Amino acid sequence: MKKRAPFYRFHTALTFLLITLSSAKTVYAQSPDFQKMTPEERTAYMSKMRAAAQEDWQKMMDKLQLKVPANLPPPADDPKRPQHLKQRPNSTNWYDEAGNTHVRSGWGNWTNYNEIQANAYKLPDPLVLKNGKTVKNAAAWWKQRRPEILNAYETEIFGKTPANTPKVTFEVTATEPGALNGKAIKKTIVGHIDNSKFPGAKPSITMTLYLPANASGPVPLMVVATTNFNFPAPAGPTALDMVLATGWAYARVNTGDIQMDSGAGLHEGIIGLVNEGKDRQPDDWGVISAWCWGLSRALDYFETDNAIDAKKIGIQGHSRWGKTALLAGALDPRWAIVFSSCSGSLGASLEKRNFGETIDNVAGSGEYHWMAGNFLKYGGNWQAMPVDAHSLMTLVAPRPLFITGGTQDQWADPHGEFLACVAASPVYELLGKKGVGTQQMPAPDVSLVKGDLAFRNHEGGHTDLPDWPVFLEFAKKYFNDTK
Numbered sequence: 033m034k035k036r037a038p039f040y041r042f043h044t045a046l047t048f049l050l051i052t053l054s055s056a057k058t059v060y061a062q063s064p065d066f067q068k069m070t071p072e073e074r075t076a077y078m079s080k081m082r083a084a085a086q087e088d089w090q091k092m093m094d095k096l097q098l099k100v101p102a103n104l105p106p107p108a109d110d111p112k113r114p115q116h117l118k119q120r121p122n123s124t125n126w127y128d129e130a131g132n133t134h135v136r137s138g139w140g141n142w143t144n145y146n147e148i149q150a151n152a153y154k155l156p157d158p159l160v161l162k163n164g165k166t167v168k169n170a171a172a173w174w175k176q177r178r179p180e181i182l183n184a185y186e187t188e189i190f191g192k193t194p195a196n197t198p199k200v201t202f203e204v205t206a207t208e209p210g211a212l213n214g215k216a217i218k219k220t221i222v223g224h225i226d227n228s229k230f231p232g233a234k235p236s237i238t239m240t241l242y243l244p245a246n247a248s249g250p251v252p253l254m255v256v257a258t259t260n261f262n263f264p265a266p267a268g269p270t271a272l273d274m275v276l277a278t279g280w281a282y283a284r285v286n287t288g289d290i291q292m293d294s295g296a297g298l299h300e301g302i303i304g305l306v307n308e309g310k311d312r313q314p315d316d317w318g319v320i321s322a323w324c325w326g327l328s329r330a331l332d333y334f335e336t337d338n339a340i341d342a343k344k345i346g347i348q349g350h351s352r353w354g355k356t357a358l359l360a361g362a363l364d365p366r367w368a369i370v371f372s373s374c375s376g377s378l379g380a381s382l383e384k385r386n387f388g389e390t391i392d393n394v395a396g397s398g399e400y401h402w403m404a405g406n407f408l409k410y411g412g413n414w415q416a417m418p419v420d421a422h423s424l425m426t427l428v429a430p431r432p433l434f435i436t437g438g439t440q441d442q443w444a445d446p447h448g449e450f451l452a453c454v455a456a457s458p459v460y461e462l463l464g465k466k467g468v469g470t471q472q473m474p475a476p477d478v479s480l481v482k483g484d485l486a487f488r489n490h491e492g493g494h495t496d497l498p499d500w501p502v503f504l505e506f507a508k509k510y511f512n513d514t515k
Contacts, residue, residue, distance in 0.1 A: 082397075085295030088311075089397035092405040096314060100138040100411070107136050114142060132442050137392030139412030144386045145442055153384035156419060158426045158459050170463055182362070182427060184418045189378070190359055191317035191404030193325050194306045198226040200237060202333045209245075215276055216242040217339075223329055225302065233305035235290050237326050241283040243339050244276050252344035252511040253281040253334055254371075257327055257353040257360070259288045271348075271500045278504050280511070281340055283330070287353065290326035291319050295401035302326065314405035320352075321404075324360040331366055344368050344511045348503075350496040351444075352402070355379035362427035369510055371434045371503050373496035374444045378403070380435045381448035382421050382455075384414045388445040391417065421448070422455035425485070429456070430463040432510050434486045434503050439476045440493040447473055453480075453487045460485050481506045 066074055093099070107113055107126065117126040117134050126134040134143040144150060159167040159177065167177045186192045200223045211218035223237030244251060254275050275282040287293070291301035299309045302322050317325075327347065335342040346369035349357030354375030361370035372380050377389040384391075394403065395411035410417040425433060435453055437446025450473050457467020466483030474480055476491040479502045486506050490498040 081294055081296045085401065086397045088295045088298060089400050089408075091311060092314070092400070093408060096405065096408055098408055098411070101140050104136075104140050110136065110142075112136075112140065112142055130442075132388075135393065137390070137411070138396050139392050141386075141390070141392050141412065143388065143390075143443075145388065147387070147447070150385050150387040150448075152386070153382070153415065155382070155384065155455055156423065158423055158456065159462065167462070173459065173462060178427065181419060181423050185359075185362070185424065185427070187315045187404070188406045188409075188418060189404060190321045190402075191312075191406075192315055193317050193321055193363070197302070197306060197325060198229065200225050200329045200332070202237075211242065212272075212276070214245060216245055218242055221333065223326075223333065225305070227305050230305050230308040232309055233300045233302070235300075235302040235305060235326075237285065237329055238289045239283055239285045239330055239333075241281065241334075241337075242272060242276060243281045244279055247279065247281075247339065250339060250341040251280050252346070252507075253283060253340045254346050254348055254507075255283045255285060255327065255330065255334070257287055257323060257347065257349040257356045258284050259286055259293075266497055271497065274500050274504060278508075283334065285327055285330050287323040287326065287356070291322040293319060293352070293401075295397065298401060312405055316404060318401060318403040318407075320356050320359055320402045321363075323353075323356050324363050327356070327360050328364045328366075331364065335366075341511075346371065346507065346511075348373070348496075350374055351376075351494065354496075355402070358424055358428070358433075361431065361433070362424055365431070367431070369432045369434070369507055370428050371436075371496075371499075371507075373436045373499060374438055374441050374446075374494050375435075375449070376444035378421075379444075379449075380421050380425070380437075380452055381445035382452050383417060384420055385445065385448045385451070386414075387448055388443045390414070420455075421452040425452060425456035426459040429459045430465040430484065432484045432486070432506070434481075434488075434499075434506055436487070436496065436499040436503075437489045438492050438494060438498075439489060444494065446489045450474075450487050450489065453485055457483075457485055479506075 117128055119126055128134060132145050136142050161167060161177055162180055167173050202221055202223045204219055205222050206220040208218040219241040221239050221241060225235050227233055272282050291303055298304060298312060331345060334340050334345055347357045347360050347367045348371040350373040354372040355378055357370055358372040358375060358379055361367045377383050377391060378394050391410050391414050392412060395408050400408060435449050437444055437449045453468040454471050460467045467485050468480050468487050469483045476489055479488040480486055488499055488502055492498055
């Protein structure tokens with residue numbers, strides 16, 4: 033499989049911001065119709081959006097009294113830059129011989145892909161309490177250790193979901209009985225969010241549901257967190273095709289309508305609505321938590337649909353939505369199964385491990401909006417972070433969790449994702465389930481699916497498509513059982 037261009041991962045990617053803003057243009061009055069803009073107008077608009085995000089990032093840095101190193105040399109003159117790296121025309125990124133993306137963070141750290149230099153870290157033990165005592169049974173996990181880990185994520189990493197979120201009223205706006213050549217019943221559904229508290233923000237929860245046309249009773253459902261941007265159709269069956277062929281339902285939830293994927297949008301969307309347009313406080317929720325809130329409200333609706341088995345609803349996401357799916361599963365135990373694809377740092381790959389995407393990259397002005405403001409404290413200060421990716425996985429336990437990476441997607445660090453699965457496995461085992469089952473990284477396309485915590489590293493790049501068939505077989509163990 034051809035390797036995807038690095039801008040699908042890099043935090044200053046223009047394309048993803050355009051995707052998000054385009055998908056939200058009917059929701060956010062300030063977002064123009066890009067199809068009607070000249071290239072020069074689009075460039076000017078995106079420059080304005082980046083500047084607004086940079087300003088908000090700096091305000092949070094100032095609030096926390098944080099600074100990045102001053103007077104870093106230009107990357108081309110930086111003595112810390114690996115000398116074998118080369119730039120490509122019209123790119124600010126640097127690349128090695130294998131085509132891997134290298135960037136310098138605002139804290140002066142360059143991307144590393146050398147395993148020898150990657151592993152100078154110590155992971156927090158998920159089965160040791162903050163007071164140093166060992167968690168020896170499931171009761172201690174549920175009553176003591178899990179709340180400690182969850183609190184760290186809510187206050188320090190992703191932010192707290194407010195208690196005063198507004199009411200959501202759902203409406204089926206369209207139904208197509210013979211969709212996909214008669215294979216599905218398609219429903220378009222909108223969750224109207226009460227914005228009377230701050231009418232300037234107009235978030236909504238928009239989703240498309242596909243039910244198998246010939247179902248004889250309630251069926252399992254896979255919910256996919258994504259955006260409405262239409263990527264080129266892949267050759268062969270899509271995830272939608274595969275899920276329907278399994279006899280299950282499939283739904284997409286457009287996260288861009290819940291909250292814009294940019295620091296320039298934090299005064300609007302659901303975050304701006306709850307804050308009434310004010311700046312965030314350091315422990316306020318970030319965009320990924322806001323998306324998770326919207327996904328849980330979508331789940332509220334799906335539980336009321338008699339065509340869906342409410343006990344068999346799973347959540348899936350790829351890339352930044354892989355991070356989202358993992359957090360969604362941690363925050364809402366109603367998600368029966370979680371599939372997180374190529375999610376990288378602050379998803380499934382170990383954050384303190386210096387490989388590919390790191391804490392620094394996520395804490396920069398291009399991605400900080402995903403997180404709580406407090407997260408910025410860990411830029412350039414990785415070891416101080418109280419949790420790591422395996423900690424987030426343990427919050428999903430004992431429910432089934434499927435983690436995937438790609439051999440050509442080293443930015444997302446598939447080896448670090450596997451190591452996180454290994455480190456999370458003791459919690460699954462404490463709770464009477466099976467972990468990943470080995471400490472040896474599997475060969476490409478070898479699926480570790482015998483346990484309840486599963487892992488696969490497909491041959492190829494930044495995509496979830498090769499892993500859907502394996503996931504569906506994995507999920508059948510849980511969804512095709514007798515009630």
